[in-house]
């Protein structure tokens with residue numbers, strides 16, 4: 001990294017700060033020495049803060065670029081399957097044929113969960129939100145895998161990753177089955193990863209479960225399109241939790257909790273709820289006006305992004321997949337008509353253009369998932385299932401880096417000045 005410098009003038013003193021360059025993207029100003037000049041940086045929401053070095057994912061928000069280990073997302077979504085992408089994110093390179101086969105075999109050996117996990121579900125109400133069940137159950141995995149876990153051992157970290165990638169579909173399907181009062185379905189390892197998940201979701205003991213190949217392909221693409229996304233809120237949550245040396249299964253549960261928010265992974269569920277609330281194309285203008293009204297907290301779910309100030313490249317692939325699935329299933333979903341009309345209006349509206357608000361990954365995923373027959377309250381569960389590989393790959397990368405420190409931001413204190421406490425008479 002060339003020795004570029006940034007010069008700050010602090011209380012009349014000229015301070016030189018190193019400027020670091022990565023292999024792509026913006027340079028960063030290294031402010032680690034700033035403390036000795038009696039100042040902190042201040043950046044709530046981390047709009048302009050790099051929290052780590054990472055080689056996993058690169059995003060160029062201005063040009064709508066998303067690379068995983070250097071490969072463009074649209075190529076991965078069309079030329080690779082989700083488990084190939086999992087291997088790539090975790091190990092850094094695409095697997096050879098033999099590496100891929102060994103990885104799939106390893107995943108297949110971990111798809112089942114301990115019998116005791118079923119009893120965790122018995123404590124949930126039947127109408128519990130599936131994300132609540134997922135968060136609790138994944139956190140509970142730390143009660144099965146903790147005693148002999150050495151997170152400083154790379155091989156054990158990789159085993160955590162494969163266990164989580166393997167078990168998340170099983171647990172996600174269990175959340176759905178429990179919520180509808182049906183028996184849990186065991187994984188069938190002769191099925192592909194995505195078909196296995198759909199089988200655990202939809203098969204019933206009373207009859208054979210037939211799943212359209214187009215639906216399996218769409219499910220696999222949705223998994224890939226949500227696999228990782230740099231230092232988003234939930235990934236940063238996993239990194240911060242993991243920086244204290246916490247159990248990785250508990251760290252992933254923390255990531256699930258963060259993803260649940262409607263501003264983040266909960267947006268696909270919120271987007272579909274919004275489309276249903278709009279109800280018809282002639283009410284779109286009313287909702288676009290609400291979204292533009294500063295005094296109205298309403299936002300168009302599925303639009304806007306902290307990083308993408310251009311089209312989200314995942315939304316482009318998702319849009320094509322949406323039409324493929326609806327055509328393959330012969331579904332004519334009025335919500336898609338509303339979505340397409342809303343997209344057109346928003347992309348031509350000065351407010352959205354000026355604020356660079358484009359459809360994001362969540363805008364179309366909800367329509368595809370609904371077409372597949374997945375209930376709205378399971379959408380973010382599927383996002384969490386997909387993103388688990390991203391979370392655990394960042395956790396693994398962080399612990400692989402020498403000198404990894406516990407994350408501990410500072411603050412701008414705006415509270416009371418020192419004062420003495422006067423006790424009250426409690427007699």
Ligand code: SDX
Pocket residue numbers: 226228229231232233262263264265267291292298299300301302303304305306307355357360361362
């Ligand atoms: C994901 O980080 C990631 O990578 C996340 C993700 C991933 O893969 O991990 O990509 C997944 O979370 C996608 C985003 C899903 N969320 C939504 O679709 C919810 C709706 N969108 C927003 O709430 C919002 O756009 C965010 C949260 C996504 C981004 O918010 P920012 O970057 O903090 O921007 P902001 O809230 O400051 O908004 C900038 C301006 C504001 O207006 P002004 O204050 O400048 O006048 O744009 C407006 C906002 O009011 N705005 C919107 C809007 N999003 C932003 N106005 C109407 N509708 C919207 N959707």
